[in-house]
Amino acid sequence: MIEFIKHPWAWYVAGPLIGLTVPALLIVGNKSFGISSSLRHLCAMCIPSNIPFFKYDWKKEMWNLFFVFGIFLGGAIAVNLLGNPNPVEVNPKLATELTGYGITHYNNLVPEDIFNWHSLLTLKGFIFMIIGGFLVGFGTRYAGGCTSGHAIMGLSNLQLPSLIATICFMVGGFIMANFILPLILSL
Amino acid sequence: MQNRSNTERELKPFESDKICVNKSPLQQNWRHNLKYLIIGIFFGIIFVKSEVVSWFRIQEMFRLQSFHMYGIIGSAILVGMVSIWLIKKFNIRTISGEPITIAPKTFNKGQIYGGLIFGFGWAITGACPGPLFAQIGAGATVISVTLLSAIAGTWVYGHFRDKLPH
Numbered sequence: 001m002i003e004f005i006k007h008p009w010a011w012y013v014a015g016p017l018i019g020l021t022v023p024a025l026l027i028v029g030n031k032s033f034g035i036s037s038s039l040r041h042l043c044a045m046c047i048p049s050n051i052p053f054f055k056y057d058w059k060k061e062m063w064n065l066f067f068v069f070g071i072f073l074g075g076a077i078a079v080n081l082l083g084n085p086n087p088v089e090v091n092p093k094l095a096t097e098l099t100g101y102g103i104t105h106y107n108n109l110v111p112e113d114i115f116n117w118h119s120l121l122t123l124k125g126f127i128f129m130i131i132g133g134f135l136v137g138f139g140t141r142y143a144g145g146c147t148s149g150h151a152i153m154g155l156s157n158l159q160l161p162s163l164i165a166t167i168c169f170m171v172g173g174f175i176m177a178n179f180i181l182p183l184i185l186s187l
Numbered sequence: 188m189q190n191r192s193n194t195e196r197e198l199k200p201f202e203s204d205k206i207c208v209n210k211s212p213l214q215q216n217w218r219h220n221l222k223y224l225i226i227g228i229f230f231g232i233i234f235v236k237s238e239v240v241s242w243f244r245i246q247e248m249f250r251l252q253s254f255h256m257y258g259i260i261g262s263a264i265l266v267g268m269v270s271i272w273l274i275k276k277f278n279i280r281t282i283s284g285e286p287i288t289i290a291p292k293t294f295n296k297g298q299i300y301g302g303l304i305f306g307f308g309w310a311i312t313g314a315c316p317g318p319l320f321a322q323i324g325a326g327a328t329v330i331s332v333t334l335l336s337a338i339a340g341t342w343v344y345g346h347f348r349d350k351l352p353h
Binding site for chain 2: 005008010012013015016017019020023024025026028029032033035036039040042049051054063064066067068071072073074075076078079082091093094098106108109110111116117128130133134135136139140141142143144145147150151156157158159160161162166168169172175177178180181184
């Protein structure tokens with residue numbers, strides 16, 4: 001059993017389990033699944049700066065911060081106790097492409113050749129970690145949700161705006177990964 | 188009080204703000220939040236074990252080189268859809284007896300502009316907000332900088348919100 005858990009989980013195991021988060025949160029406390037809101041609550045909590053968008057009773061949304069702290073702990077448990085000792089197996093075409101950019105380490109969730117403390121101050125590292133993070137935080141709030149709030153929760157509830165948002169997430173990702181990222185990786 | 192009604196009026200046009208109008212009269216002890224912590228832990232474990240939080244899997248997805256991510260997102264939506272349908276059909280209530288309500292989303296152009304911007308960020312960082320937390324937990328400590336930057340992005344959006352097209 002533990003051997004089975006240690007292997008990477010197939011999509012048809014993980015996908016339905018992720019989907020079950022939707023009814024779990026609704027039944028436990030009438031909460032709509034959504035993660036990017038936690039970033040907003042953190043702003044409201046720490047740096048509201050009199051901005052109307054951050055002036056609300058964030059204490060009522062504390063559940064969301066407990067939820068994301070749980071995700072953090074879950075990540076730690078999965079890697080330390082249930083970790084897969086082997087590097088992630090990627091499509092050979094991707095591996096060939098990435099080798100060309102000097103990415104050869106597949107042991108971590110992120111390529112440590114780029115995502116490390118030393119490269120933070122290089123142009124490449126700055127774009128990947130700081131600009132990338134900024135776009136995630138800015139874009140999700142502008143769109144009113146992320147993959148969880150729009151793609152999973154919104155589509156589960158048959159919301160057209162969520163379908164539009166999800167299509168735009170994918171279009172943006174396609175453009176970046178196929179046309180812009182190769183230029184950044186070559187830096 | 189005056190202040191509060193002002194805030195609510197200004198926020199009205201944007202449906203994405205539904206979130207800050209938590210109307211539940213239920214006053215619960217903070218310990219109730221532990222339930223969400225536990226759901227979050229399970230969720231974080233699934234995230235890591237299914238490699239959804241792997242930068243490499245996201246690159247494969249956007250290059251159409253693997254079915255993995257599409258299978259996960261697709262089956263998650265399917266299970267979510269059936270669950271919500273069942274909840275509505277049988278009027279299932281929460282464990283504390285409240286009726287379950289889900290705020291509808293209304294369209295604004297932010298879903299297009301913001302959606303594209305988030306898509307760019309998703310492909311660069313290989314993470315949406317949830318995976319950022321899991322990656323840090325999994326030991327990629329430098330991602331805490333990415334998370335702080337994402338919080339800054341959210342703040343900047345809040346600051347310039349009135350000037351952005353919606």
